[in-house]
Amino acid sequence: MFLNIDRWWSRKWTGLCLIVLTLLGLSGLIYALTNNIISIGYNDGYQPDQPIPFSHKLHVGKYKMDCRYCHTSVEESRHASIPSLEICMNCHLNIKTNSPVLKKLRKHFDENRPVRWKKVHLLPDFVRFHHAPHIKALSQKGDLSFIPDKRAIRQSCYACHGVVENMDIIRQESNLSMGWCVNCHRQQENEKLNQCSTCHY
């Protein structure tokens, strides 16, 4: 039989072992993927270092600032805009003037140069997300089971962005996959939104 030649990589058992191992490996991989042990392609847990170490835990958690004070256009536009430097300087012109972490911020403001933040929640170009209707919907409804508290506007932000007030550095909490989005669009009250062209247009 031509399989029984001397080279070890051409022996019968080598081939059979390889096949069995591949099958085992594949099934293990599929088990891990479907049971959320590992995920491929999604970026949940992404926590890049930002140029200025802005802490949401301090500003939102400790000082209880409203999300909309900085992210101003979230109720009317598709972007919840990153705040302009002016908004930071509203307070920091006079607060903590000697802090070393804010030195960089002031330098940017004095030189009229914008801060280049690293984008954390990135959706691919073929899908479009509009903040305004989501904020409106999530803040009015009371009965979404995966939101801890149903009333404050910030809860409508936490639904997708996680509990931001506990994050020193912003982290992507949800995997932002289509299935995760559709879970909500599939609900009874959102029946009309369960179409392809809702997000892909």
Place this chain on the structure above:
Amino acid sequence: MKEEKKENKYWLSLEQWQNDKSFQEQAQKEFMQPASTPEGLDRREFLKLMGASLALSSLSCVRRPTEQLVPYVKRPREVIPGIPNYYASSFYDGGEGFGLIVQTREGRPIKVEGNPKHPSNTGGMSARAHSHLLSLYDPERLKEPKRHLFNKTKSNKERIRAFYDEMDPLIVEELKKGGVALLTDHYPSPASFQLIQDFKSAYGAHHFVWDPNGLEVLASAKQKCFGGQASIPKYHLDRAEMILSINCDFLGTFLSPTQFNKQFSRSRKPNKKMNRLVVFESPLSLTGTNADERYRISPSENVQILLILIDEVLKVTSGFSYTRRSLRYLRTSKPLSVSEEKIRMQARRLLKLKGRGLVLSGGFAGQSKDEESLHILTFFLNSLLNNVGSTLEVDLPRSIFTYKHPPISSLIRRLERGHIRTLIIHRTNPLYSYPQTQELLQAMKKAELVIYTGSHMDETAHHSHYVIPDLHDLEKWSDWEFEAGLVSLQQPTVRPLIKSRTFEDVW
């Protein structure tokens, strides 16, 4: 073999039918000779290489790229990222005027549309109006003023950047020496008009106008026939039940096609009152394709056809028998491309619709040495048919803008005689559009200083000493009176993208 041959008697290829020796040999082999392969590479090697390179290239997509979010330092209050702002403006492209609505996102215009509330175009737009947005972002736009370093014969092409602090005093000195001429196109902007008047009185300059559309002939014909200013009459095609066009492409290029399109379609409804369009023209135009009856004529027959029409009308009009006899002398005996009877039939139709018809002529296909007589005859015919006042409006409000400016030919004469030291060219590219290019070029070389405000390094810019690019229409303030009595404003929708000044600022 014979039976086989009989079976496929009908499906033999030429080679099979010939059945020579080399074919028989080939028929034995299963595969044909392989096509030429790259050296040292056969099929299996090739597949291995392709598979390996595919796998290797997909290995590089490990991590998604980092995107940056760059907010404003000081956000302007009216800019909300993601929501567009709309600004009303206007635009004049040298022939037509439009009211615009410009859509901008975060300070950059992205789309222009017609403004439905503007009485001139009521939302209609032309291709040029839609596309003048693209010239704002044209990468070939001059970004700063340039200066040509000419040698004595002006044959070299070296250019350097020109700076305002050097340029301004130099140019003012030259201007003070006198002999200043300003060449523009038809520029109905009241504010700029005032500025030009001030400039003229300050330096004793002369203002010449070169209009590639050639409308000054129409304007002077209107003045000769009806008095008033040398301006373009206003046509009301929506009031006409029959329109006769003699080489006048009013739906495509003549005067204001956008307006004419709207007017024409208003009375083109298929009910009892649908208008009729009869066209006599030479090149096939948009108007001709929309005509109910189209007759192909030679441009030299424009005037003859009008004379026949007038003759037919005068036949039944009392008191014009002497005029009719004199006009007959202008007729030539050369046979026309259209039978005379057909032309007379149109005249009879027009007579039945007195006051509700319109005869149009002029435009690019009507430009000839007879153009003025063509227009005068058309106005005469229209007045005989009582169209003046209803479909043809000649009693227009007074405007500071007429078509009575010294023409470019007198500029060339002055240049040749050496009377002009400084020539400023604005809003026109005469070395491109003026027919006698060499004449103009040689005349321009006699001027000491030529300043051009064009936006590209085009034909005229190559032969100017200074090219100071004017800002785009979407970047500057202006006002327009493209229709007598109707003033529209133009506002900028973006901060100037180039380091230059507007024409008005420069002076």
